[in-house]
Amino acid sequence: EIVLTQSPGTLSFSPGEGATLSCRASQSVSSYSLAWYQQKPGQAPRLLVYGASTRATGIPDRFSGSGSGTDFSLTISRLEPADLAVYYCQQYGSSPMTFGQGTRLDIK
């Protein structure tokens, strides 16, 4: 089973700043099979990025995914108060599919 470790655990930001969230895999994730989700308080998760770098439909270009192998990242530029959420990475390159433990984005 591939274990995904996300860092930092919590990130505090001021509106307008940028942030980079990290997701590190215990083994290489095949074929860029890495997705990112956003979960706002009290809501279901929402797909942001799949294939490590492809934005899902309707996701603004402020959200950008990158990486390969064991190291992936999600960069959010021009942070807005609406970006307050927990962000999860997920690998689907091998079974069982696994999620990281999440990074919480808080407003300073």
Place this chain on the structure above:
Amino acid sequence: EVHLLESGGGLAQPGGSLRLSCAASGFSFSFSAMTWVRQAPRKGLEWVANIGSSGEATYYADSVKGRFTISRDNSKNTLYLQMNNLRAEDTAVYYCATSTWAMTSYFGSWGLGTLVTVSS
């Protein structure tokens, strides 16, 4: 617009059973693989089970294998999760979601979830 609505959650005793349903609309359900993902209180996400578009291919997390059964009725646009021999650690919000592929995939659209509580 994709719409997924879970139902069937509630309180069950340890060793008991529940059946969750997920009513789908707004897309070609019969051509879409589907998944169940759960989230324990104040915890992260855990994949539970996947099913192919025809229902013949199913895949389970080790934590539920032999106890949970995923199925679908394409004539009713509905996904199911039969949960037997429930344990306290099965307590979670259960989400259904669309899945691009049957075996491993990312999950494009999610329902709002239904809460399952296992307690005596």
